[in-house]
Amino acid sequence: MxxxxxxxxxxxxxxxxxxxxxxxxxxxxxxxxxxxxxxxxxxxxxxxxxxxxxxxxxxxxxxxxxxxxxxxxxxxxxxxxxxxxxxxxxxxxxxxxxxxxxxxxxxxxxxxxxxxxxxxxxxxxxxxxxxxxxxxxxxxxxxxxxxxxxxxxxxxxxxxxxxxxxxxxxxxxxxxxxxxxxxxxxxxxxxxxxxxxxxxxxxxxxxxxxxxxxxxxxxxxxxxxxxxxxxxxxxxxxxxxxxxxxxxxxxxxxxxxxxxxxxxxxxxxxxxxxxxxxxxxxxxxxxxxxxxxxxxxxxxxxxxxxxxxxxxEESDLHNPADPVFEVKDGRIEFKNVEFAYKKDSKEPVLTDINLKIRSGETIGIIGGTGSAKTSLVNLVSRLYDVTKGEVLVGGRNVREYDMESLRNQVAVVLQKNVLFSGTILENLRWGNKNATDEECIEACKLACADEFIERFPKKYETYIEQGGTNVSGGQKQRLCIARAILKKPKILILDDSTSAVDTATDAKIRRAFRKEVPDTTKLIIAQRVSSVQDADRIIVMDEGRINGFGTHEELLETNEIYREVYESQTQGGGDFDEKAGE
The missing domain is CATH 1.20.1560.10 (ABC transporter type 1, transmembrane domain)
Structure with a gap:
């Protein structure tokens, strides 16, 4: 001591x-x-x-x-x-x-x-x-x-x-x-x-x-x-x-x-x-x-x-002796993955995860509260290490990468959005400290944040209070999305990041992603089926396992949980916490 x-x-x-x-x-x-x-x-x-x-x-x-x-x-x-x-x-x-x-x-x-x-x-x-x-x-x-x-x-x-x-x-x-x-x-x-x-x-x-x-x-x-x-x-x-x-x-x-x-x-x-x-x-x-x-x-x-x-306290995560510094593309693969937050835990959070995602795909991830959606995407940027199996990004095990290089290519908009005290531009440059004003404005347009920023008297020089208390939940989410886009990542993870955004704006953001960043692999966690139904493929999570994986149409035909919630939501009020048959 x-x-x-x-x-x-x-x-x-x-x-x-x-x-x-x-x-x-x-x-x-x-x-x-x-x-x-x-x-x-x-x-x-x-x-x-x-x-x-x-x-x-x-x-x-x-x-x-x-x-x-x-x-x-x-x-x-x-x-x-x-x-x-x-x-x-x-x-x-x-x-x-x-x-x-x-x-x-x-x-x-x-x-x-x-x-x-x-x-x-x-x-x-x-x-x-x-x-x-x-x-x-x-x-x-x-x-x-x-x-x-x-x-x-x-x-x-x-x-x-x-x-x-x-x-x-x-x-x-x-x-x-x-x-x-x-x-x-x-x-x-x-x-x-x-x-x-x-x-x-x-x-x-x-x-x-x-x-x-x-x-x-x-x-x-x-x-x-x-x-x-x-x-x-x-x-x-x-x-x-x-x-x-x-x-x-x-x-x-x-x-x-x-x-x-x-x-x-x-x-x-x-x-x-x-x-x-x-x-x-x-x-x-x-x-x-x-x-x-x-x-x-x-x-x-x-x-x-x-x-x-x-x-x-020793960090559980370490760089390898000879790390890889370049992430080739946004391919993601899970091989027989099992994960628990504590090593001695008897019940893993994720079990038997096998998954292949192509570079540039838009993948929706949907499921009830506690189904381990966030835990799944946290493994991609190596915020946690798997207990068993391996996670590959760009064809390489994430443990082989230099952690800073990996995380620079995997942008995450967390479920709990955080803004820091400072101007809007200062907050945006957390994504890229060398970003020009024009790049910041372009990112905000993709995230549909320019709509409300332009209404502020000081626009992009508007001061954000600690924790972002002087902007609404939806505005905060869009600023965080813009900040992530500025990293120009190969993989973009949105962890329920549009929950406070109205449906029309949510649709605009998704259209902008498809058009402006087609080569970026996008993982979108959501509770609303409408937020992911136009994704290339959708993952349905249930109690730490993949219950279904396919397009919107395929899941409607083959996955009972997805079909039940879709029908409930289109009729008003459905939720993934209300499972099929209950």
Whole structure:
């Protein structure tokens, strides 16, 4: 886990190494000052030697200045190192997520990934900062102060040793109990973020059904869970401060009492007593600081684990050793294909799929909800790999292709249409970043999107809000189709992409496809028979199997499901979820 995370320190290694060095310099200067102060009192003030006071006082000023500079430099470099480490972690996770297959993405929730890239990374950043600075400073300060205290008077210094052992033991149990609660808290942020994300993305539905109170209650419950866990953790941590101060005051009283007796008996000087009292604060405050470092590191352990889970997740899809970069044509073939989303699944989603599609054909795919229509076409662009059998595109197994080259030649308009914030032209150029304005306009004409774009005041410079909320469902679908056309693919997959488009416009789009892109193989998933009846051939899917494959006329004669739904739809209201005979 640590090895995985520390790889991302990268260009911040130097400042990560320099920070502890400055912290040690600061500690040495802080340790030196009480020793010099004792010299001023014993050899300057008590002896009436002003020259010694000036000399040692000057050294103290220099030591304080060096300590101040080292502390500032350590803070500056520590901040740069920890912030840079956090930046690299976020970038590494984001870049790694881009390489995930859909199967990998399914392992994580969206809210979980957001939490990992925000809250969890912040926790690790804080822990890294504490490790570089306080985890170096606290032990060094405690050791140096303890050594100096024993050098001054071993008998009195032994009080510190006993106090450190007792305080350390008690703090260990406090931290142990608090850490258990902190580890429970951070995964709860996933639930909180999921509540916010779901509410914001579905705010129109929430308001339409007047469910604000229920959503507020759901959020409050998630927030309350985090609150309760942190309260339990803090109940343990709050004992640190009073315990620390009790120990400090006890040590001061003992040292003052015993030290006074030793001064009277001339076995200890006043300056040495003052130094010992100063070292008392150094030693015990360092122990307190160290305990808080352990708390912070313990808190971040769960976050480290969650981040490493993302970074260690290996994509299910890999390029072959010697990939093919050219897709010759749009031929598609399925050979004895079986597919399941999970490798250990006992019931595959697709079974016994054997299919040949010629280049340039228009193929309709139709079937009831859950019949695996989308799963079938996802295998063409290798968004998933088959469990058994093979899928061929352009005469080659899709596993032989370079994935980027394959997906550049297989354009997919997904069932869930997504537009990004930006102008219409910027959204269209997701299909081809080098497309000219004229090419974008031509693609929009093919998708019948120019009809509504021309009515906008700014036309193609019209700004699309995040998620395409300022355009209708049908407009969004047509823009997504135009974006796919701009790729000039050999295979075009429309996954129920005209469901929000009226029948007349749907027919226009299909006519434009036949006329303008005849060489492109087109796979059209639809619920309406009218959307696919003029296709070259139609696939009827039923429970993960091909129930029928042929032309509209052939299926009307030979396929009971297709004929039943066609008759129902032409009479009004039929659906593929209403199977024949039911």
């Amino acid at each position: 640590l090895k995985t995370l520390l790889k991302e320190v990268k260009e911040y290694k130097r400042v990560s190494i320099v920070t502890p060095v400055f912290m040690i310099v600061e500690v040495l200067m802080e340790t030196l000052i009480p020793f010099l102060m004792a010299s001023i009192i014993d050899e300057g003030v008590n002896a009436g030697n002003m020259q010694h006071i000036y000399k040692v006082g000057g050294i103290m000023v220099v030591a304080a200045a060096v300590g101040l500079f080292a502390g500032l430099a350590g803070g500056r470099f520590g901040a740069k190192a920890s912030a840079g480490f956090a930046k690299n972690l976020r970038e590494a996770m984001f870049n790694h997520i881009q390489s995930f297959s859909f199967a990998n993405i399914d392992h994580f929730s969206t809210a979980g990934l957001v939490t990992r890239m925000t809250t969890d990374v912040t926790n690790v950043q804080n822990a890294y900062m504490m490790t570089l600075r306080m985890f170096t400073r606290a032990p060094a300060s405690m050791i140096c102060a303890m050594v100096m205290a024993f050098a001054i008077n071993a008998r009195l210094a032994s009080i510190y040793l006993v106090a450190v052992i007792i305080l350390g033991t008690i703090l260990f149990f406090i931290i142990r109990h608090a850490t258990a609660y902190f580890r429970q808290a951070f995964p709860k942020y996933d639930d909180l973020n999921a509540s916010v994300q779901e509410n914001v993305s579905a705010i129109r539905v929430v308001k339409a059904y007047v469910r604000e109170e229920q959503e507020t209650s759901k959020f409050q419950k998630a927030s309350e869970n985090i609150y309760r866990i942190f309260v339990k953790a803090e109940r343990n941590v709050i004992f640190n401060a009073p315990l620390m101060m009790t120990t400090v005051y006890t040590c001061i009283i003992l040292i003052s009492w015993l030290g006074a007796k030793m001064i009277i008996s001339s076995t200890l000087t006043t300056g040495e007593l003052m130094s010992l009292l100063a070292y008392c604060m150094n030693i015990l405050s360092s122990l307190m600081m160290l305990s808080m470092v352990f708390v912070m590191i313990s808190m971040s352990t769960a976050s480290m684990q969650r981040i490493s889970e993302v970074l260690n």
